[in-house]
């Protein structure tokens with residue numbers, strides 16, 4: 355691990371353009387479980403069941419069933435950003451990280467102070483009215499306090515939808531995310547199994563042309579074979595703190 359960290363410090367100090375890609379694994383230390391890790395719901399429940407419910411057609415067909423599941427598994431308890439989030443914000447401030455593309459919907463990068471964040475799966479803190487012509491935005495606290503299962507718009511009574519990308523929907527900021535990744539000199543993936551598309555596809559595309567790929571993840575990922583450096587850890591905060599200290 356010592357050697358791997360030295361290598362990453364060397365790569366980051368030479369790179370003028372380091373981009374970071376994050377998945378659910380960066381937020382487990384903050385207390386939000388991932389889906390594909392040991393305790394994730396893809397292990398405890400069936401992945402197909404999750405895909406069938408957290409789905410735009412299922413939301414339209416049966417918002418009650420959708421919200422029953424969503425409230426239980428996707429509305430995270432109030433948590434603070436972890437050391438890993440703060441370290442990435444610090445690295446950006448110091449000019450060592452240009453931006454972050456994240457699959458997470460927890461807003462923790464932004465709350466830790468990262469500025470250039472592209473949340474391609476949306477923002478779980480926002481709920482948008484689906485009634486044609488309204489689109490009023492509500493905070494998560496409104497949904498938590500709502501007396502019924504399916505929250506309705508405070509302005510017009512329309513059904514609210516979480517501002518996150520459900521199965522069957524397009525990701526947000528597709529081209530901005532892809533451009534940021536493909537223009538990077540060094541790409542650092544943190545806490546992602548690299549199985550969720552299209553983000554995994556962007557990283558794959560990067561790695562077919564360029565070699566400067568670093569992966570920090572607990573367990574294997576789909577692109578371990580293509581990485582210059584792989585750190586297998588569940589203590590991402592400590593690894594990033596060490597990198598930050600040595601840069």
Ligand code: NAD
Nearest residue numbers: 377378379381388389390457458459460545546547572588
């Ligand atoms: P994923 O594919 O990004 O997998 C998470 C990876 O992180 C796993 O390989 C796991 O072994 C690893 N990991 C877990 N804890 C770690 C740690 N402390 N340090 C380093 N690595 C660690 O993501 P997923 O869990 O399959 O989730 C799929 C999608 O669901 C996400 O892309 C996201 O949109 C959504 N989701 C979001 C959140 C969140 O916002 N925090 C949480 C769960 C799921």
